Amino acid sequence: MTARTESGGIRMSAREVWTLTVVCSAVAMVIAAAAALNSALPAMALETGATQSQLTWIVDSYTLTLAALLLPAGALGDRFGRRGVLLAGLAIVAVASAGPVWLDSPTWLIAFRAVGGIGAALVMPATLSLLTATFPPEHRARGVAIWSGVAASGGIAGLLVSGLLLEHWSWQSIFVGFTGVSVALFAVSWTITPSREDRPPRFDLPGALLAVVAVGSFVLGMLEGPIRGWTDPLPMTALVVGVLCAAVFTVVELRRAEPLLDVRLFRNREFGAGAASITLQFLASFALFYLIVQYMQLVLGYSPLQSGLALAPMIVPTMLLSAAIPWLLPRVGLRWLSVAGLVCAGLGMFVFARVDADSGYGATVLALLIYSVGVGLCTAPATHAIVDNTPDDKQGVASAVNDTTREIGAAVGIALAGSLLAATYSRGIEPAVQAVPEPAKEPVGSSLAAALQVAKMAGPPGDQLAAFARSVFMDGMSDAARALGAILLVAAVVVGVCAPGRKHPDAEIPDDSSDLVSLTDRD
Template identity: 55%
Template sequence: MSETSEKSTTRATATPEAPSTPETPARLTRAQWWLLVVACAAVALVVAAMASLNMALPDIAVDVGATQSQLTWIVDSYTLVLAAFLLPAGALGDRYGRRGVLVAGLAIVGVASALPLVLDSPTWIIVARGLAGLGAALVMPATLSVITAGFPEERRARAVGIWAGTAGAGCIAGMLVSGVILEYSSWLMIFVCFAVAAAVLLTASLTIASSRAQEQWPPDLLGSALSILAVGLFVFGLMEGPHRGWADASVLACIILGLAAATGFVLAELHTPDSARRSGRAAARSRRAVTDRAFGSGALTLLFQFVAMFGVFFIVVQYLQLVLGYSPLDSSIQLIPLILLVMTVSVLIPPIVPRVGLRFLFAGGLALLTGAFVLIGELDPQSSTVLINAALLLPGIGMGMVSAPATHAIVSSTPDDKQGVASAVNDATRELGAAIGVAVAGSMLAAMYGRGIEPVAEMIPDPTARSAVSDSLASALKVAEAAGPRGDELADLARSAFLEGMQQASWTIAVILAVGAVVAAFLSPGRPRITKGREPA
């Protein structure tokens, strides 16, 4: 199929805070609406796949005999491969066509999702999830770049807002769908649903317009390799830190080598053969200081937002199920208002960005997320419905405030020829934030729970039961259930140790987000100044 070349326009004068023209924007065509629907559905699919199996891990362990380590990698292999290959995948879309890369990614996701139906050993499920992560790496930047290339500048912010809201809500939607499936069917149906959805979206993707960079530069093989190593090693270190310990030699080596590869990537990009060709644009770039600040603050804000998002998922889902006794389906339903808030606020925010500026939205959104984690740290078994709802709804407002403006700041600060790479940067910061959020929440929660439950565990004579109680609250509750009436005291003590760890983890993330709010207040551009007869500056 033919690839349509988009206009190669540099946005030297446009800023993410204001539309490029004061005129009333033209209405969207049916083709643009359809493109938006397909792109949003595709990104929702791959984001949902990231979290969907968390609910099914106990059933998978029983059916295929997976160890705890294998269960961890059934979840983590998807995220690791996705994060590592995002930047090269975005560059592929710019060079060879974004629709083609999107179609290829959906095909890989579909095949990988079908593999566990015939090869259901733990090793093959891990391989299938990693392969699906590779497909997702092709899909995610392509979905955003086809939108930015296919929409006029004056309509792009709203389209990006819808995309960002869908991407932010996709993870919770994945857990909800999984909860419904597990309520009535086997965990294999989760893979069936993803395979069918990928096939449907692949067919739909063939009907949308494509684009690619007009100016073709030589493939950057060294930069691609270094970016894969940098993100892959760093994320691997963050994932293994809570399990092996942050002082473990392999964890430290991965993080240090990842940072070294990132440094090498930056140096290599500054000395590529076409750097001389690009140096003539240095003056134009220097005149875009505000846009550069928008790009940097947008990327950092997205990272902090996803630290918060996955911190919420990790902590709150366990609180709902293990402390309040909700079923997986009930806990997923409890998160629906958060989904709706993220999507609604993401769609409503773009028109007010020119009036309030990025600084207010970024700093304010992160401040709300900080407050949300302070409230989460106060939750206990007797918490009122008002407090629980506030702790669940505040994150939705905060995420919605920052997600769409941050994404638009990144893509609108980048020339059209590099939209695939800009989209990949947007997605990579999300993945890094997710990895950091889970690592911080997981390590703090595990450390504080272990310290709190240790005196109780030492009094248990059975070594197997003692080890189970020390491992996690979920295991402790199973031991308590088997112990009969005497188990009630053990369950209460284990919940108390968990709540102490939950409080410390929540407050630690709150401090991180507070720092992010301060950084955003200083780094982000404020409200654009408007002079009579002139565009916002």
């Protein structure tokens, strides 16, 4: 029999705890893989001769294939079995992670990362849908909340682990680590309960193809925009194709008897508000990571490991609050948790905008903690809103919607932060560009990292250039952080208007805080 707590609440069984452990480890790994290589890019450039464009695509090829394939991958899990799709994804990630150990040219690295993104697209929706499909209602909310906290913290874990590895070994050690973890997870995933619908819907091939092109093109445009410029034909064309395919996808799905994604779900206030909230959270989070890692390494002088350790405190409030969400959600409701979380995250951004080169770590960690409290308050409720308002036979697709909104938000956030930072830096650094010799003009004007390299080569006379470039970078970082804070506060108002409140405000709420029920059980 299932054990009970002293207060009478039902505990998770040992099998449920084991399933939760395996799927959370898998989702943490694929999210960590998206962030881990950022710390290794300088070493990779030196050893492989990769250009800046190639370095960008070593990171972004993973994100692009992951985002583009999430919706079809979630549908495959619903139709053919979620554990089987999880195993296939882990096998692909293991092979793709092992490849760079032997074939490490820039072209091969980009190819292996793209293949790894395919595997990650199979893994991510399978992990969440295994929880929602196999856990009983009284445990589902708790499992989803813990999964959400882990997913929100995975990027920080990736930076921390990669920094630790780079302290002792070469950049290939990151790929060796992911290979080992993938193989281990592949082995233990055979032990969890399989999940497959008795009468799965037919696979919607036209919808899948349109989804791949729509999401892939949009993400490609957002990734290339800050690099090439928003007026360049490639990002402009990609964005237009993405939007047009999304419109065609909507029309096609409305007419199909068994659509890949029933777009009518977005009419549901909870589902729509949850998807919007997740998108905006990850827009802000990945923009913050983009800014703060550069700040820590280029302004504060931290190593990759020190940067990861400096970000680690964010994990604590995120995980603690995510674990408390099943208790809070029935009492407070989606609306006020989302509003409080987005407002808190926005305030954290404004505090971060006030950080300067002399502030040190204290002011930075304060901003990070305020921001992570906001994330902890609104990430798990948004995920609940998506999965709890999707039919049981479409849980893979619901998980994929949750994951796709994350990836789209991340791509938009990095593009927005990069563009705002670059615009302010380009304007502010112009006096220094005019003062340096001709060969140094382009690198000084391109980025803080390049400007610091020029200043280092110049010796003591370059100290003034380095200080000025750092000051200009801080201005750009502050501008980007304030814009992101404003977006989050506006989003809080919009979500507050659109999201529903507590479902049954007059219903009696049990005194036992361990009696954590899912929203579906309160309908």
